[in-house]
Amino acid sequence: MAEADKPAGCDCAAAQPPARRWPGLFITLEGGEGHGKTTQGRLLAERLRGRGYEVVLTREPGGTPGAEALRQLILFNQAPLSVRAQVMAHMAARADHLDNLILPALARGAVVVCDRFHDSTESYQGHGVAGGDEGILDFIQKQRSLLGHEPDVTFLLEVDEAETMRRLRLRAAERAAVRAGMKADRYERCDHDFHQRVEQGFKAIAARDHTRVVRVDATPAPEEVCAVLLGTLQGDGLLPQPGQLPCGTGKAAQP
């Protein structure tokens, strides 16, 4: 459509499905501790599988045997690690995760739902650990662009502090009942100010990269939040219509 033919206020480009770098769809879930990433990852995977898509649900740091081994080192080893070493360890785990799981899945047309990715490195190590130090943020950006493969869409789950604390207390009680003595990881042990910086980090990323990052109020019940995620995927043309599955198993889709 010629520029002059466009109706006022019409963003015609937005109505087109985005250009694809791979046959599949790469979704990441981001946000602070207890905001519901794992809950939404499971629900979203279940809903999409119910519609006939092949879904690979995975997490970071980890997702492959090599990256899970690095996860233990990153999160649970007691040895201090400099912030640059932490960033590179996360990136090493991510490289293995991309090469051995995410990219093959995207190439065969699967929907990959990944619990944390690049944005968590920037928020946790860049803003949380390094306090927003420009040199470290630049170091992270360089590593990030070196590794590449940004997600097609990122859902940033947002919950206020009081609700976050309520959820974390609840989860701690659940965990204590299941597995006594489960240790807090390297970042869960950090103080309130650290987590405030992480929140600011996520907000800064969302402001900078607003075409990729969709901020979602994750306060409502899990099913309601998941409906927003699904609605966004459909509304933005990221998911094909049920019954037309360029990515997926080709099994009968449910409405």
Ligand SMILES: Nc1ncnc2c1ncn2[C@@H]1O[C@H](COP(=O)(O)OP(=O)(O)OP(=O)(O)O)[C@@H](O)[C@H]1O
């Ligand atoms: N929408 C929701 N409403 C109420 N409680 C929720 C909601 N989503 C998740 N929860 C509960 O909050 C707790 C934390 O959720 P979840 O583990 O999914 O968060 P997370 O973002 O994955 O946390 P982490 O970053 O620590 O892995 C769990 O006990 C979960 O059952």
Ligand SMILES: [Mg+2]
């Ligand atoms: Mg989780």
